[in-house]
Amino acid sequence: MKRTGAQIVWEVLTREGVDTVFGHPGGAILPVYDAMPAYPVRHILARHEQAAGHMADGYARVSGRVGVVTVTSGPAATNLVTALATAMMDSIPILAITGQVPTTLLGNDAFQETDVTGVTQAVTKHNYLVTDIRDLARVLREALYIAQSGRPGPVLVDICKDVLNDETDYEFPEKLDLPGYRPFAGVDMQAIEAAAELINQAQRPVIIAGHGVQMAHAENELRQLAEKAHIPVAMTLLGLGDIPETHPLSLGMCGMHGEARANKAIQASDVLIGIGMRFDDRVTGDLDAFAPHAKVIHIELDPAEINKNVPADVGILADAREALQALLPKVQPAEHREWMAQIEEWNRESQERDILNAEVDELIPPMIMRELWHVTQGDVIMVTDVGQHQMWEAQYFLHERPRQLLTSGGLGTMGYALPAAIGAHFAAPDETVWAVVGDGGFQMTIQELGTVMQEKVPVKIAIINNGFLGMVRQWQELFYEKNYAGTPILSPDYVKLAEAYGIPARLVTSQEDVSAVLKEAHEHPGPFLIEFQVKEEVNVYPMVEPGEAIDNLIRRRIVQGPSGLQPAW
Amino acid sequence: MTHDPSTFHKYTVVAWLEDKPGVLSRVLSLFRRRNFNIESLAVGHSERPGVSRLTFTVLGDDRMVEQAIKQLDKLVNVLRVEDITHKPAVRREMALIRVKVNAQTRPEVMQLVDIYRAHIIDVSMDSLVVQAVGNEERLNSLIDLLSNFPITEMVRTGPVAMTRGAAGKNGNGKHARRMAL
Ligand SMILES: Cc1ncc(C[n+]2csc(CCOP(=O)(O)OP(=O)(O)O)c2C)c(N)n1
Numbered sequence: 001m002k003r004t005g006a007q008i009v010w011e012v013l014t015r016e017g018v019d020t021v022f023g024h025p026g027g028a029i030l031p032v033y034d035a036m037p038a039y040p041v042r043h044i045l046a047r048h049e050q051a052a053g054h055m056a057d058g059y060a061r062v063s064g065r066v067g068v069v070t071v072t073s074g075p076a077a078t079n080l081v082t083a084l085a086t087a088m089m090d091s092i093p094i095l096a097i098t099g100q101v102p103t104t105l106l107g108n109d110a111f112q113e114t115d116v117t118g119v120t121q122a123v124t125k126h127n128y129l130v131t132d133i134r135d136l137a138r139v140l141r142e143a144l145y146i147a148q149s150g151r152p153g154p155v156l157v158d159i160c161k162d163v164l165n166d167e168t169d170y171e172f173p174e175k176l177d178l179p180g181y182r183p184f185a186g187v188d189m190q191a192i193e194a195a196a197e198l199i200n201q202a203q204r205p206v207i208i209a210g211h212g213v214q215m216a217h218a219e220n221e222l223r224q225l226a227e228k229a230h231i232p233v234a235m236t237l238l239g240l241g242d243i244p245e246t247h248p249l250s251l252g253m254c255g256m257h258g259e260a261r262a263n264k265a266i267q268a269s270d271v272l273i274g275i276g277m278r279f280d281d282r283v284t285g286d287l288d289a290f291a292p293h294a295k296v297i298h299i300e301l302d303p304a305e306i307n308k309n310v311p312a313d314v315g316i317l318a319d320a321r322e323a324l325q326a327l328l329p330k331v332q333p334a335e336h337r338e339w340m341a342q343i344e345e346w347n348r349e350s351q352e353r354d355i356l357n358a359e360v361d362e363l364i365p366p367m368i369m370r371e372l373w374h375v376t377q378g379d380v381i382m383v384t385d386v387g388q389h390q391m392w393e394a395q396y397f398l399h400e401r402p403r404q405l406l407t408s409g410g411l412g413t414m415g416y417a418l419p420a421a422i423g424a425h426f427a428a429p430d431e432t433v434w435a436v437v438g439d440g441g442f443q444m445t446i447q448e449l450g451t452v453m454q455e456k457v458p459v460k461i462a463i464i465n466n467g468f469l470g471m472v473r474q475w476q477e478l479f480y481e482k483n484y485a486g487t488p489i490l491s492p493d494y495v496k497l498a499e500a501y502g503i504p505a506r507l508v509t510s511q512e513d514v515s516a517v518l519k520e521a522h523e524h525p526g527p528f529l530i531e532f533q534v535k536e537e538v539n540v541y542p543m544v545e546p547g548e549a550i551d552n553l554i555r556r557r558i559v560q561g562p563s564g565l566q567p568a569w
Numbered sequence: 570m571t572h573d574p575s576t577f578h579k580y581t582v583v584a585w586l587e588d589k590p591g592v593l594s595r596v597l598s599l600f601r602r603r604n605f606n607i608e609s610l611a612v613g614h615s616e617r618p619g620v621s622r623l624t625f626t627v628l629g630d631d632r633m634v635e636q637a638i639k640q641l642d643k644l645v646n647v648l649r650v651e652d653i654t655h656k657p658a659v660r661r662e663m664a665l666i667r668v669k670v671n672a673q674t675r676p677e678v679m680q681l682v683d684i685y686r687a688h689i690i691d692v693s694m695d696s697l698v699v700q701a702v703g704n705e706e707r708l709n710s711l712i713d714l715l716s717n718f719p720i721t722e723m724v725r726t727g728p729v730a731m732t733r734g735a736a737g738k739n740g741n742g743k744h745a746r747r748m749a750l
């Protein structure tokens with residue numbers, strides 16, 4: 001079978017089940033676009049390559065399959081870097097295909113030439129430069145395999161334009177030969193025995209469940225372990241939904257803006273079980289003061305994460321599901337009444353400080369998040385941007401299931417939400433996708449309203465407009481004496497803007513309207529945008545100052561309200 | 570857990586790499602990015618075509634070196650990594666040292682070269698080039714002595730190493746992943 005390089009790209013991708021790609025064309029990738037219509041793939045045109053990358057990311061997080069993005073050389077490839085870095089930090093499988101100048105011009109500073117493999121080395125799991133058509137099919141197949149196996153991540157394939165135009169005899173490469181790539185580890189039964197022994201003796205056990213649980217589809221096993229051995233479960237930001245947040249054993253999110261009960265339980269624990277998580281600094285705070293009494297069991301697929309930040313007493317190098325399946329029969333049923341009572345006590349304290357218990361006339365973001373949960377009955381895909389609204393969503397929307405919350409956890413990439421929500425829609429067209437964004441982050445990828453319009457993406461957009469780069473303002477308030485330098489931010493008239501794109505929109509300024517407008521948006525069949533003009537200087541609490549122990553929490557103050565003591569904002 | 574530089578010592582690690590474009594750049598970029606304190610690095614062919622062998626020494630503590638090894642092992646083109654710091658091994662390094670000499674000092678230098686079983690590989694009126702092979706300490710002590718003459722130019726390869734005994738492994742071992750756990 002004679003095929004051009006461009007045809008080989010589609011032959012391999014479609015053979016591997018790819019039917020949706022996100023991208024933006026240009027000179028060096030043009031042969032790929034030229035060959036595309038002959039293949040059963042849908043192309044979503046993004047307005048910016050960063051957004052195309054986030055779309056592929058959102059698609060991958062929801063579908064569990066590799067998200068594919070195709071862009072051209074030079075500026076297009078450099079535009080993609082942020083999306084690759086975002087995916088790298090959160091272990092998201094992406095295949096990025098970039099066009100490159102012809103091999104004859106490589107290294108010549110040719111028009112739109114950038115050393116793309118050089119530039120993306122640190123933000124990809126692996127990358128390739130293809131200069132010979134005979135390598136192309138094999139490289140694409142390897143790239144897809146590497147992206148989704150082991151600890152997933154983005155893989156980039158940079159293809160010279162002449163390679164795309166060349167012709168060769170094509171055959172699908174059946175065999176993979178990657179002698180240096182060993183993504184699978186068998187479960188070490190000795191380690192499982194050691195872990196079971198620690199768990200069976202524990203008085204104050206805590207699980208911290210992360211993103212790895214979702215990627216391994218280990219949520220049922222996690223729940224079984226928690227219920228059988230009566231272990232409360234704290235979750236990382238990307239782990240939210242590992243166990244339903246309405247479950248009695250859920251402690252909610254832990255870490256910098258975690259629930260007080262979760263952080264305190266971790267600190268007081270005698271056995272701490274990290275599952276599919278990497279003890280990121282936003283989770284641990286001061287490492288030297290982290291979980292000082294705990295024996296640590298760490299179940300993790302990436303060997304480099306075990307002992308990286310927190311030394312493990314028992315390290316289990318395995319897929320979370322396989323490890324938990326091996327562990328479950330060895331764990332004895334238990335009940336930890338005193339421990340749960342202590343946690344309940346911490347929880348009661350927190351309730352008193354919960355901003356939802358404040359009497360307040362103005363529009364407060366946490367209230368919107370909780371209302372969104374009520375209105376949607378929690379049955380939606382939530383995509384959040386980065387900042388205060390992201391933390392409020394994490395705290396006040398109760399996530400029920402894995403892959404329900406998409407957010408840039410590791411890199412904290414503003415501008416992520418709208419494009420990722422678009423990608424999420426294409427992975428799950430029957431589900432309702434909500435993008436919750438700040439006025440700052442939304443303006444970073446606002447151009448993707450064009451993609452929403454063109455592709456008729458029925459995404460619901462909730463803009464939390466607080467007139468500030470709110471999270472940075474909060475740091476300025478707490479640590480820089482309210483020197484609000486560079487953080488006040490103006491917004492366009494979002495309702496008019498949406499209308500210009502043909503997207504229905506509403507402005508909400510008062511509490512009374514929240515529920516009805518959310519309902520209207522939720523029930524509307526197409527895209528819908530809501531701008532919430534909220535009270536400006538509200539802070540996210542609790543908060544752990546960077547570098548502090550995670551139980552050293554800055555709490556919401558209690559102040560005199562209209563009818564007695566109440567939480568401040 | 571934080572790291573205390575006063576407890577750092579030197580580790581010798583061997584890695585087998587696929588001999589493909591860009592592989593060494595990946596390794597170096599990883600060292601830089603992860604802030605690993607690499608003291609020396611030597612790379613060349615191994616006994617297997619297509620596989621190169623890298624020996625490097627790194628300064629740190631056990632956990633830092635465990636990290637360096639695991640991160641290196643994750644690179645797709647890295648076949649195997651082995652920490653040979655505490656294994657019986659031979660370590661050798663080569664140095665070329667140009668020493669400034671005159672009629673009086675030349676015999677002195679030649680005598681030293683003899684004692685250290687080094688060689689003189691180039692001679693001119695006012696200088697000698699010494700080729701020395703040995704372990705690091707031995708080279709250090711020779712260089713220390715020669716610097717009195719003085720040394721005008723020098724190059725060292727950085728140590729290469731090989732474990733003792735017959736059972737050499739040839740770089741496609743599947744068990745290396747577990748070594749540090
Ligand atoms: C691309 C990028 N630039 C800068 C930052 C730093 N940053 C973190 S949160 C934040 C403010 C976000 O403001 P907004 O989108 O309005 O959300 P809010 O915090 O007000 O809810 C900034 C600037 C970032 N995370 N990402």
Ligand SMILES: [Mg+2]
Nearest residue numbers: 438439468470
């Ligand atoms: Mg804002």
